Amino acid sequence: MTRELRNIAGIKQSTCAYCGVGCGVDIHQQVSPESTQIEAVSLQGSQDHPANFGRLCVKGENLLATTSLDDRLLYPHIKNERVQWSQAIEHVANKFNDIIAEHGPESVAFYVSGQLLTEDYYLANKLMKGYIGSGNIETNSRLCMSSAVAAYKRAFGEDVVPCSYQDLEQTDLIVLVGSNAAWTHPVLFQRMQHAKQINPDMKLVCIDPRRTQTAAMADLHLPLKPGTDAVFFNGLLAFIAAANACDSHFIQQHSEGFEQALASASSYTPERVSQICELGIEQLLDCYQWFIESKRAISFYSMGINQSSTGVDKCNAIINCHLASGKIGRPGCGPFSITGQPNAMGGREVGGLANQLTAHMDIENPQHRQSVQTFWQSPTMTQQPGLKAVDMFDAIKDNKIKAVWIMATNPLVSMPNRQVIEDALDKCELVVVSDCVATNDTISKADVTLPAAGWLEKDGMVTNSERLMSRQRGIIAAPGESKSDWQIIAEVAKAMGFSGFDYASVADVFREYAKLTGYENNGERLLDISALAQLSDAEYDLLKPVQWPVNANYPNGCAQVFSDNKFSTPSGKARFLPITPQLPQAKIDNDYPFILNSGRLRDQWHTMTRTSRADALNEHSPQPLIHIHPKDAAKQQIKEGDYVEATSRFGKLIMAANITEDVRSGEVFAPIHWSRTFASHGCVSALYSSVNDPISGQPELKQTPVAIAPKAYETYVTIVAHSLTEETDNLLSKMIPERLSADDFWLNYPNRALQQWQLAMNRVPEDLLSWCKTFLPGQYRWLQQIDNNTNKTTLLAFNQESLVFYGQFSALPQEFNRPWLQHCFDQEQLNSDDRSALLTSMVSTEFCLGRQVCSCFQVHQQTIVDAIEQGAASVTELTETLGCGGKCGSCKPELAALLEHHNKAPQQSLIIPSKEVA
């Protein structure tokens, strides 16, 4: 086996911290001349990493900026008091032990994350299931992958992703379902684009109610009615059968349940599907026809499928079509569930979900429980699955669970129905949070905070969407007293009195896990990496990316699983599932007549704890916008840029309106990234109910009924201030939210050099100058300009001649020109033209460039439009002229959309515009 990794002096390879694509990154390191510590100087995509072959998206390109020490959690704290590690560990261990002694093992829980590394995850699971003896270890992957996991298990007998990225280059058709890969898995999307260039006959279909950038780049966009995907795929199954396009040999020899599945699907004629899904019949038939005509096809699905109260059925409806047409187990084929988090897959392997054991063993199988207990030589073993995420937080709220340890996730923001989560954490006797940052919403509820080493500082394994295991490498020293999660877990376990947690290194933990995958496996489970159980520390350190299984049969890993058509079910056959499609439980009515959809933006990651640190990533979508169809906006009397309040039965949000035909009428969309840390009313998940899939427990996070209305305030305020000192920064962040009433609005734009706030209030401060001065105590020169015509007051403060504070109060919402203000603050002596322009809000036109489209080269929309008008006719020409799209390529879909919008077809591909459906 070749395990040698290129380890050129000065360059070390690691894996990107973000999405499940799992791109390799080469880090250029050097010894810092000042501190003599190793520092990372620059980074680039690894040319030889099979996930990306050198490519990175914009988030990956900006990874190094996220390792700054601003707002890092550096020391352990109990009740906000800094303590020694020994005190913190003892406190957590004693409290867990006391609560378990009094109330039993089910009274405690861990809530962990697909952003832990495999070794961290493995130990957390081992401690809870085999030592504490409860199944109550749950993970944010419940919100993300659990429907896909359950469906694979139902169909294949095991949670095995049957595809590899190289399949994307060897296929004739990719159907993206509920995936905005252009933004969420950009490097894979670029691979698809590249494959299309090589094979112009290859087709991309995008099934998404919204016209996303992915949809805009597809050959066919099917903007189906939200939640009707199972109808669509039942229809496809019936169509395959009716067209005699079944693979009868596969069905007969290698599968079971076809007849029943077809019986459930046969009434879904194309006409009926077109009616229920609200799709044009021609478009629908095009897609169905392409599927049966294509020798090879991949369904590439993600959150639009999984985050549903019937997500498991939807996944199986997709899998059924692949089984029926024999499009599985061979190159270029398969139902490809794409993972979100960098190590969601690793979590699935080690049994991070409450209803799993470890190494794909079954928690409800007594033999498997015995095997794992024997292997661990552990004192106990949970006899039952633990509580799934929604039930777990309910149990905390009901005081059944009295201690919870949250690692690497921010559930107050990401779980549905925030009020329940907030109540639960308020009531819980002990909330421990391990995180890298000092501030996030969940940390505000913690009794104990434990500083975790983060990306680039910690070592371990991650598995990407195609079962490829890659090393994340600790290259720089962990700051302050932060430690790797596996070390923290092992220390708490030992302090609780358990043996079995003495590991000399992270490689030691990995070897144990690798060995367990082969233990009493007997070929029953494909997840077998036992060939890696003997790695020396040095070999582990140099391990090259490898796809599991990695065992005696596949010593170098295996890209194509199921090529022998043997599945992990008792019969060895794949299973069809009969699917009866259900609509979302979220139903509109007169009070809540719109469906709120939620999802991701290109340059932000989840609750922004990482991406907000990289200024380059904060310009593409600086504020959260709620997308509303023009018809609905007219009906609700909402204009572009108005503040809009969206209210559900569970919560409300306030965001500015973006009126666009990209969403269907009747549906609004909001991004998931803003939390209470960055905005007063930006938390979208708060509006969702706890309704979840009865099999997987995955919450219905794509549909919730809402009412929308414009929201007017007495006064709209912009505040921009220099980050003069930590004190002035803290003053603003603390005082602004405190000064405002619960109904007022505030938004804090992340930026490292400038504090930037937008407020909207119902009470106008009597004396604006004194109001502003309280944010900036000290000797500054203040200027005030009142414009009675426009009802605007502008206040400036200067330190000598340099601008340190800008405040504007207005009776109407104001455009906030960030590049212009930045330009003014950047001057050591503010020139007089800029000063009067600031006082009169006459923004110099050179700064009126619209949104930043390309984050790598900071190219704004107007510049691109100008270039198009001057003749640039393709993405390549735009790149040649302006640079945009020439580095990471994440903005290419937007460039193509701008070209299309300005009447220049971006490529030969036929783009069918989204059809508006009443």
Ligand SMILES: Nc1nc2c(c(=O)[nH]1)N[C@H]1C(S)=C(S)[C@@H](COP(=O)(O)OP(=O)(O)OC[C@H]3O[C@@H](n4cnc5c(=O)[nH]c(N)nc54)[C@H](O)[C@@H]3O)O[C@H]1N2
């Ligand atoms: N930039 C960025 N990339 C990320 C992340 C991030 O935070 N930021 N997070 C990562 C993670 S953890 C995940 S899980 C992935 C998620 O990756 P994706 O699943 O691609 O992302 P989402 O934006 O959540 O949702 C995808 C699409 O589902 C659509 N949708 C909504 N309802 C339906 C429906 O009923 N049917 C269909 N067919 N589609 C529907 C939405 O309109 C949306 O465009 O992204 C990963 N990559």
Ligand SMILES: Nc1nc2c(c(=O)[nH]1)N[C@H]1C(S)=C(S)[C@@H](COP(=O)(O)OP(=O)(O)OC[C@H]3O[C@@H](n4cnc5c(=O)[nH]c(N)nc54)[C@H](O)[C@@H]3O)O[C@H]1N2
């Ligand atoms: N409405 C709605 N809600 C959603 C979704 C949606 O589409 N719509 N998507 C859901 C999905 S798919 C997901 S994956 C979740 C994501 O939601 P979360 O997982 O809650 O969001 P993150 O911001 O990624 O939180 C990760 C936390 O871990 C910390 N962290 C990073 N690295 C480490 C580490 O090495 N160790 C430790 N201890 N901490 C670390 C970060 O600072 C951060 O605070 O949101 C879910 N919620």
Ligand code: SF4
């Ligand atoms: S696609 Fe982007 S975010 Fe995902 S792993 Fe690659 S570089 Fe990181």
Ligand SMILES: [Mo]
């Ligand atoms: Mo996710």
